[in-house]
Each structure stands twice: as C-alpha cells, then as structure tokens.
Amino acid sequence: MSEPTHGSTVEQEEVVLKDTSDHDEIAIETTGPDGSVLLEVDHVTLRFGGVVALNDVNFQIRRGEILGLIGPNGAGKTTCFNAMTGVYTPTEGKIRFKGTEIAGTKPHKINQLGIARTFQNIRLFPEMSAMENVMVGCDARHKTSVPGALFRIYRQRPKEEELPDNGIRRAFAKVFGISRHTLEERAGRRRSMELLRFVGIADRAHELARNLPYGYQRRLEIARALATEPELICLDEPAAGFNPAEKEDLMGLIRRIRDLGHTVLVIEHDMKLVLGVTDRIVVLEFGQKIAEGTPDEVARNPKVIAAYLGEPDDAA
Numbered sequence: 001m002s003e004p005t006h007g008s009t010v011e012q013e014e015v016v017l018k019d020t021s022d023h024d025e026i027a028i029e030t031t032g033p034d035g036s037v038l039l040e041v042d043h044v045t046l047r048f049g050g051v052v053a054l055n056d057v058n059f060q061i062r063r064g065e066i067l068g069l070i071g072p073n074g075a076g077k078t079t080c081f082n083a084m085t086g087v088y089t090p091t092e093g094k095i096r097f098k099g100t101e102i103a104g105t106k107p108h109k110i111n112q113l114g115i116a117r118t119f120q121n122i123r124l125f126p127e128m129s130a131m132e133n134v135m136v137g138c139d140a141r142h143k144t145s146v147p148g149a150l151f152r153i154y155r156q157r158p159k160e161e162e163l164p165d166n167g168i169r170r171a172f173a174k175v176f177g178i179s180r181h182t183l184e185e186r187a188g189r190r191r192s193m194e195l196l197r198f199v200g201i202a203d204r205a206h207e208l209a210r211n212l213p214y215g216y217q218r219r220l221e222i223a224r225a226l227a228t229e230p231e232l233i234c235l236d237e238p239a240a241g242f243n244p245a246e247k248e249d250l251m252g253l254i255r256r257i258r259d260l261g262h263t264v265l266v267i268e269h270d271m272k273l274v275l276g277v278t279d280r281i282v283v284l285e286f287g288q289k290i291a292e293g294t295p296d297e298v299a300r301n302p303k304v305i306a307a308y309l310g311e312p313d314d315a316a
C-alpha cells in the first residue's frame with residue numbers, strides 16, 4: 001500500500017478535545033447474549049520443530065467478558081494469540097469463532113469475521129496521520145469494490161443531513177443520489193474521529209503517527225483495531241512501557257471498550273492490571289493451561305503462585 005503523506009487524503013476537521021459524546025456511533029452489535037461462547041480453543045497443540053509452544057490447550061472466551069491470558073515468559077501466550085488470529089495454524093486441535101472453525105484461515109479473513117488485535121511491538125503506518133491510520137481500519141468494513149469506488153457505480157438516496165450545502169451540488173445529489181463510496185468514506189471519517197476521541201487522542205488526530213508520543217501510539221493501535229468493528233479484540237501487552245497513572249487510565253479504557261459491545265482478550269504481565277480489569281483469567285506455563293478462574297481464584301491458586309515465584313525448594 002502506498003503511504004499518503006500527512007493530510008493528503010483527509011480533510012482537516014474540527015478537533016473536539018473534550019469527550020462528551022455517548023459513543024452511539026462506535027458501539028457494535030453483538031451476535032449473541034452475554035455469557036454465550038464466542039471463541040473456543042479446543043485441545044490446541046502447536047509445535048515449532050521440537051518446541052511445544054502450546055500443549056493441548058483448552059479454553060473458551062464468552063461474549064461480553066474481559067478475559068486475561070497470563071503466564072511467565074515463553075509460556076505460549078503470544079503463540080496462542082497468533083493461532084487465534086491466523087498467523088499460525090495449530091499442529092493439532094481446533095479453534096472455533098462463532099461456531100465456525102477458523103484455524104488455518106488467513107489473518108485478513110479472520111479480521112473480516114470479527115477478530116482484531118494489537119501487537120506487543122506497536123505496528124502503525126508511521127507516515128500516515130493518526131486519523132488516516134484509523135480510517136484504514138474503517139475501510140476494511142466498506143462494501144464498495146475498487147471499480148465501484150472509481151466509477152461511483154452504486155448511488156444511494158442520501159439522508160437530509162448528508163446533502164451538500166452548496167445549492168447546485170445539493171440539487172444534483174437530491175436527483176441522482178450520492179455514490180455509496182462517498183457516503184462510506186464520510187461515515188468512515190466520522191467514525192474514525194469518534195474512535196480517536198474515545199481512546200483520548202483526538203487532539204493530535206492530524207499528526208503523523210511516528211511523531212506521536214508513545215502512549216498515544218499505543219492508544220492509536222487500539223483505535224485502529226476497534227475501527228474494524230471486531231466482536232473480539234485481542235490486546236497484546238497494552239500496558240508495556242506505561243507508568244502507573246497511564247495503567248490506571250488503560251484499565252478504564254479496557255472497561256469502556258467492553259461497554260461498547262466488544263469482548264476483550266488481554267495478554268499482560270502487569271498483575272495489578274490483570275487482576276483489576278479482567279472477569280476471568282487463563283494461566284499458561286510451558287505451553288500448558290495450569291489454571292483458569294476469576295482473578296481471586298487465580299491469585300490464590302498454588303500452581304499459579306509457584307509458576308510466578310518459582311517452586312519452593314523442598315530439600316532446603
């Protein structure tokens with residue numbers, strides 16, 4: 001993809017610093033009731049040559065929950081994310097999303113089905129503005145094909161508020177309609193700004209991603225993932241590099257993401273954050289699930305304590 005330079009494709013818009021909206025425009029519709037199974041990791045084993053990164057792992061993600069995936073370094077958390085998002089195909093076992101087998105499906109198809117992710121190492125389009133980065137996510141949802149967009153093939157009757165102000169263009173749009181591509185692009189722009197507001201970085205919407213402070217870049221990655229309207233969003237170490245105040249803010253943001261209708265899966269090393277924000281936690285160690293339960297249950301589980309603190313030395 002060619003990377004447009006700053007402000008080349010996006011009109012400058014009024015930036016609203018204060019978040020006063022109720023986010024109706026970015027809430028999503030879910031495909032089932034809270035608590036129903038959204039994703040199933042069913043006896044998944046994944047080997048890299050001799051390394052068993054995941055060993056017969058089983059768990060479910062339920063709609064409307066914030067699920068934590070934790071474990072010591074090398075436990076298999078990222079591999080599990082990668083298997084769920086199409087980067088790796090499990091050696092054995094199945095992964096079902098909304099009841100459909102997705103193991104081995106290409107990442108962009110999985111995204112279209114409704115799973116989005118952020119990365120441990122931020123991956124933005126550095127030469128695009130924050131707004132353009134989010135619009136890329138919105139574009140993934142558009143129905144219009146490239147020829148349809150080029151030749152403005154599909155025209156729709158616009159709503160009153162979508163009509164241009166200019167008299168002649170307004171009259172033309174009333175008679176001939178407005179191309180679906182134009183309407184989708186405008187909606188994408190509105191939605192992108194709303195998402196930037198939602199994650200708290202609308203004040204720098206038109207700055208190049210590479211010039212944004214680290215905390216803004218992390219939030220921008222989340223906004224871009226949300227733009228694809230995923231029913232499941234997977235956050236890979238979202239608090240990495242954050243100070244305590246930023247971590248506190250992030251916990252609020254994760255809860256608000258869930259309140260929009262998304263189900264959230266989060267990998268995170270910071271135990272205070274994980275225990276404070278999740279509804280349930282799955283714990284991996286050496287590629288195996290060693291515990292699953294509420295934050296309280298997991299924090300009291302002797303296997304989990306041993307995994308994090310090391311086994312007590314019986315011989316001593």
Ligand SMILES: Nc1ncnc2c1ncn2[C@@H]1O[C@H](COP(=O)(O)OP(=O)(O)OP(=O)(O)O)[C@@H](O)[C@H]1O
Nearest residue numbers: 048051052053071072073074075076077078079080
């Ligand atoms: N592409 C790969 N090729 C070979 N081995 C790999 C590959 N990816 C991961 N592994 C190995 O699989 C195991 C699990 O790694 P993984 O990155 O999933 O752990 P993790 O729990 O995410 O760790 P961390 O918290 O350090 O990110 C490790 O032993 C790792 O070295």
